[in-house]
Amino acid sequence: MSTGETILLVAFALLAWQQHRNRKLIMATLNERLTAVETAIDEAGTELTAELAKLREQIAGGTVTPEALETIGRLEAKSKALADIIPNAPPA
Numbered sequence: 001m002s003t004g005e006t007i008l009l010v011a012f013a014l015l016a017w018q019q020h021r022n023r024k025l026i027m028a029t030l031n032e033r034l035t036a037v038e039t040a041i042d043e044a045g046t047e048l049t050a051e052l053a054k055l056r057e058q059i060a061g062g063t064v065t066p067e068a069l070e071t072i073g074r075l076e077a078k079s080k081a082l083a084d085i086i087p088n089a090p091p092a
Helices: 001-059 067-085
Strands: none
Touching: 001 067
């Protein structure tokens, strides 16, 4: 094998290694982003459940404040927006 061929072979090997390393970095970054999204969704779910429980208590107690009605409206809008992030599958 000539020196030029050896250099070319080494260059290709380095390029393949770098592409592999870059792919691993991209995958790690995507996994980190997914974890952050999952954490945020879990946190939002916990907060929403707590807010809904407070609203149900007010309704059960027969006291619904204007603030509670505003909160219900905000929750309806936000829940619809959240549901619309991923479109429903078209009917078969």
